[in-house]
Amino acid sequence: MSAAAGIVEKMISEWQIRAIVGRYARGVDRKDGEIIRQCFHAEGLTHYGDFDGTVETFVPWVLSYVERYSCTMHFMGTTIIDWPNCGDDHALAETYAAVLHQIGGDNPGRSWVGGVRYIDRFERRPGASGSDPEWRIAERTVVGDWLRIDPTENHRPFPSEMAIGQAGSDDPVFEFLSKLYD
Numbered sequence: 001m002s003a004a005a006g007i008v009e010k011m012i013s014e015w016q017i018r019a020i021v022g023r024y025a026r027g028v029d030r031k032d033g034e035i036i037r038q039c040f041h042a043e044g045l046t047h048y049g050d051f052d053g054t055v056e057t058f059v060p061w062v063l064s065y066v067e068r069y070s071c072t073m074h075f076m077g078t079t080i081i082d083w084p085n086c087g088d089d090h091a092l093a094e095t096y097a098a099v100l101h102q103i104g105g106d107n108p109g110r111s112w113v114g115g116v117r118y119i120d121r122f123e124r125r126p127g128a129s130g131s132d133p134e135w136r137i138a139e140r141t142v143v144g145d146w147l148r149i150d151p152t153e154n155h156r157p158f159p160s161e162m163a164i165g166q167a168g169s170d171d172p173v174f175e176f177l178s179k180l181y182d
Contacts, residue, residue, distance in 0.1 A: 013091065014081050016135045017122055021095050024118075024137075025074035030174075031066055031167035033059040040137045041123065047141040069111075071102040071165060089124040089133070114147040 020039050027035030040046075040055040051061050066072050077096040084090055095118045103111045121139040126132075163172045 009088070010083070013088070013124070013135060017081055017091060017093050017120075018079050020122075020135060020137065021076055021079055021093065021118065021120070025076050025097075026173075028062060028066060029072050029074055029165070029167075030169075030171050031063055032169075033063055036062065038136075040140075041125065044137050045139040047139075049142065049144065066101070069101045069103060071100075073100045073102075073165075075099070091122045091135075093120045093122055094118070095120070110149045110151060112147060112149050115145040117143040117145060119143060 023035060024039040027033070027037075027039065036059050037055060042055070044055040046053060046055060046058040048058075048062075051058065053061070075098045077098070079093055079095040082092045082094075084092060097116050097118060098113060099116055100113045101111055119141045120137045122135050123138040124133045124135045127134045165171055
């Protein structure tokens with residue numbers, strides 16, 4: 001493979017890795033376990049401080065965790081991808097993120113916003129039934145950098161005429177997507 005072809009292949013891989021990081025945010029914010037699950041290899045591991053386990057046990061845990069919030073938003077920022085000396089099918093991605101968790105209505109409690117980093121060990125493996133290799137997360141560790149708690153009384157609603165984000169398939173993005181794929 002020429003040097004130029006190798007650079008192009010690495011650029012495509014980096015684009016695919018960043019897409020998975022973003023798709024994970026959609027899965028959590030839309031409370032969609034299948035989207036979350038698709039970001040990981042089947043035996044993927046997660047380390048979230050108060051949770052350590054496989055992706056199969058992580059998905060119900062994270063969905064239960066975010067259920068208490070009327071809205072969550074994961075704003076994925078800088079992603080730095082490193083390529084260890086163990087082949088082109090392994091990468092380490094560090095993604096900076098601001099995460100917001102909103103308590104809704106008259107619910108007691110606090111909303112919070114924090115800065116975290118997702119440290120993901122990615123592997124590219126053959127897809128289902130021998131399809132093209134796919135990048136997915138093999139192991140994720142979340143590092144907390146800062147946290148702020150906001151009292152609920154400081155919140156205000158959006159205007160009623162505005163499209164409002166929803167958990168699950170009622171979110172406006174899925175209506176747009178269905179129009180594209182119908």
